[in-house]
Amino acid sequence: MDVAELLEARGAREITHPGGTLLRHLFRVRDELEEWGARPDLSAAGSAHAFYGTDGFATALGDLAERPVLAAAIGEEAERIVHLYASCDRGFTHRRLADGAFKDRFTGLVREIPFGDRCDFAELTVANELDVLRHDAGLRARYGRALSELFASWDGLLSPRARAAVRAAFRTDR
Template identity: 55%
Template sequence: MTAEALAILKAAGAEGIEHPGGTLMAHLRRVSALLASWGARPALVSAGLCHAFYGTDGFPVALLDLERRAELVEAIGAEAEELVYFYASCDRASSHPGLTDEPSTFVDRFTGARTRPSIEARRDFAELTAANELDILAVSPQARVRYGADLRDLFTRWRPLLSEPARAHCRSVLGEPDH
């Protein structure tokens, strides 16, 4: 985690934004730590810390305008910022169901563009999504009741994209799939 990324998060008010399990800042730190515990490379760990900078399809609060992407690139590097943008730009309803398909179609919710991301990009996206959602479920019994079964189904379908540590964490938080 870079000091620059933490400074931008603080300046954007992440410590004061409510989020399951406390504040958005606490959540971002937990997601980053979870990815690190799974052995993720540094760029993905940094993306975990910053994944909410541009808001997401499920969390509309943006900490930084898209016009200011260069600031995040400076703080965490181009590769990590690209992962943050890719994660934030996901139109979940259009992109999640076919993420494991070859070819997979990914819809950018900011531009409407349809792309065919590489298997590496889809693995990173699945890993970051799993870390994000599993953190929320681990700290929020309400979210676990409301979303747990759907996320278990999603992550079961995404099993080919997830690392073994991520799959094991899915099982520990969500239990074994019913099918």
């Protein structure tokens, strides 16, 4: 089963999300990552980044016991990125990510994650949040400034195209 079939079988087409449905959001995030030149595993992770739910979006399409199911659809490395993304305790990790500190919301464990994982996490987060802000003016008004500041602190983790997208997205907010 490919990722589109898996997501549809799990109801992603029926779940409301800014900009339409969760399914549309997931594929917009994947497409954004591809436009930025992300490697295939990161782009594939974008297509399923909310599969296990996240600290900011509790609705899950599958649980952690189904990691092999998602890996079969998007690849093991892409699934590992999705798991990392889903496991993030945002309140702890976001402001410490540039330094490598990561707290797992499932286990409560704090650890240092490698630079490459920090870059993947940051790039995926930026693609996700920019898509949400494009489609929900209320969320943009409420969280736009904080996200702009957060993403500026991640500048060294982002690809040149992601940095340009951040600058373009928040140009009018300053």
